[in-house]
Amino acid sequence: MSVLSRKRAAEAEAEAEAEAEAEAEAEDTRARMQLLARSIVLARAAVPMTRTAGMAARDGARSAARWAAPRVNGARAWTAPRIEQSGLAIRDTIAPKIYETLTATARRVDVPASGVVEVTARRRRWLKVGAGAAMLAAVGAATVVVILRRRNDATDKAPEEAAEAGTGPQAAQDGQLRAGADGSGAEENVGSHPPAT
Secondary structure, three states: OOOOHHHHHHHHHHHHHHHHHHHHHHHHHHHHHHHHHHHHHHHHHHHHHHHHHHHHHHHHHHHHHHHHHHHHHHHHHHHHHHHHHHHHHHHHHHHHHHHHHHHHHHHHOOOOOOOOOOOOOOHHHHHHHHHHHHHHHHHHHHHHHHHHHHHHHHHHHHHHHHHOOOHHHHHHHHHHHHHOOOOOOOHHHOOOOOOOO
């Protein structure tokens, strides 16, 4: 083969390689463009789906809030009077007994007004201990009175109220709350226990 033919063959081969490389680059670019186009199409298709999902979530939250609001308000309306009745019952039955016990203890602990008595530090300490014990006894007595009153009222009134209002856990709970919040029978229960000193 001559030099000229070799040169032409080499040039033809170089051109074929350049064309092959250009074609490979064009194919690669086409593949990238198609991938990018698919991503854009998917993103555009996802926008309405995202809006729909957001609106569905918003509507669901609104309907849940509309459903829950009357039930929460109903529970609050049911609970508030019972809490108030309990507070009034405690104020009218237990608080006066605690007040009487604490004032009686304060009078016993107080220094006599007839003359100034020299009291040693040890005796003062025992007076403080005695006052603290009396206060603890008063609080304990009040707690026992409340517990016994609730127990007595619950055992006395629960069967009657269950028969009147029906049976079931809600009826039993209502009966216990009414018995605990009602002030009836508290004086008999309180009076049956000796006051703590």
